[in-house]
Ligand code: BDR
């Protein structure tokens with residue numbers, strides 16, 4: 076059984092990734108920690124509870140985390156995910172925030188990893204504020220993690236939030252810097268350009284949403300805002316390499332639930348630009364080894380797309 080802890084800014088693609096993990100065999104989700112990002116952290120918490128309700132998994136504990144980055148202004152991605160993060164398609168029967176755990180996300184991460192040393196993998200599909208605060212609270216944390224999977228960063232300086240910055244890193248560059256420098260455990264990155272080059276065709280999306288299930292109907296409802304947005308000129312440009320279904324966070328999640336999903340990766344030390352005029356939040360890949368860092372991350376290059384399609388289909392069954 077794989078033990079996973081998920082850190083999310085539930086967003087539509089986070090919802091897709093959570094549902095993928097919930098449907099995966101031999102995966103135990105020990106908790107879901109919430110952080111600011113696509114929308115305010117209160118909305119993120121509500122969205123996670125909604126996803127868990129749809130999947131009949133409300134017993135999984137949900138924790139509220141940081142409501143803003145370590146420094147600077149809070150961003151959001153409402154133009155793509157909707158103001159509430161889930162396509163502005165509310166459900167009057169959604170669970171209330173009274174269902175949240177009282178413990179904070181950061182202390183839950185520290186507690187759960189320490190209780191299961193060497194067994195827990197962390198999957199972060201959001202700005203890395205909670206993870207950065209957790210390692211400041213407990214510097215021994217990375218040594219006790221099995222693996223860390225992150226959706227974030229970029230490899231070709233193609234931005235989706237600023238000229239050169241991917242959303243999760245740009246929404247909290249200091250946190251991304253701390254995590255990439257201090258989490259010296261096996262770390263897998265699903266970066267922005269990689270996710271763009273591995274989009275699924277719209278025909279797949281139609282078949283995916285047409286499945287006769289409550290989960291598929293829920294997804295069709297919350298995803299329609301992002302589908303419309305994806306077909307506009309702005310997002311077609313941003314999404315590099317043509318139009319299609321892009322579920323960024325699901326790649327990091329698929330890597331965490333199935334070891335054979337990643338077929339090829341590069342191994343390099345990485346860091347994050349903190350001061351550039353146009354490049355703050357951009358990931359720096361040290362291909363020449365000039366940063367004198369010993370820790371190298373796995374930058375995912377090629378995955379088993381047939382497996383991905385199957386996992387995505389299963390998520391909505
Ligand atoms: C990332 O930013 C968010 O909007 C998505 O949920 C994903 O985690 C893509 O850059």
Ligand code: CA
Pocket residue numbers: 083084085086088089112113200201324
């Ligand atoms: Ca996300």
